Amino acid sequence: MKKNFWTKMISLALALVCVLSLVACGGGGGNSDAAGNYSLDSVKTGDSTMSWKDVAAAAGMSADDVAIGLELKSDGTFKLNMDAMDPTLTGEGKWSADGNTITLSGDGDSLTATLNGSEITIEQDGVTLIFKK
Template sequence: MKHPSIRPPAVLLAAVCLLLALAGCSSKNHAVGVYDLKTILRDGATLEVDQLPQTSDGQSSYTVTLDLKEDGTFSLDMTVQGQTSSMTGVWEEQSGQVLLTSGSNTLSATWADGVLTLEQDSQTLTFHQRTES
């Protein structure tokens, strides 16, 4: 029984494609993860979220969580004194910038070493990436 011969260029091309595919799998987007709002800078004053008033059960009355998912989507969940709101959209990382797009609005944030900084409307929001414990 004869086996069909595979031409060397076809083997080389298949190997290159496999290497590129594996390299793509190993390049992890470092911005992926869950972030918690830590500080708000407005009019020269810095507010630490942990120092804001707490609810009767000892929980913070103000929480903002940003989840940058591996599939390129994000969710932003906010609770302020028992009132919750959410926003979803898509995100991408470009040269240390994280672009968040929801509908027709796009916000740009800087990202470095697990800290995401978003400046908008004369205020700066600083989010810290959760670490695995």
């Protein structure tokens, strides 16, 4: 009886190790986890953080009218849509993920962002844009 018990325990442990190995391997890298549509949620400058709705309201506009979006497509391309603010800021290109770092590349330039769960943070020239899925 003891032999059967230990045989079952070892079999269960091996099965658990196999399952954990498959989960750890993922199966497609970080791109599939980060892919999706993100909307600008808040803006941070220095020590001050404002929601995008408050920023738009302070400018006398509705946040819906000046929505800013970031789409990370599962094929490795992206579109940053900022038409409402400044059409020259809208861009497209390729993106890649390495852990929690996302690199957006287009027109010979690249920009690094940080992925934290369903939130992407882009920091540039003292301004931080926080996008949420």
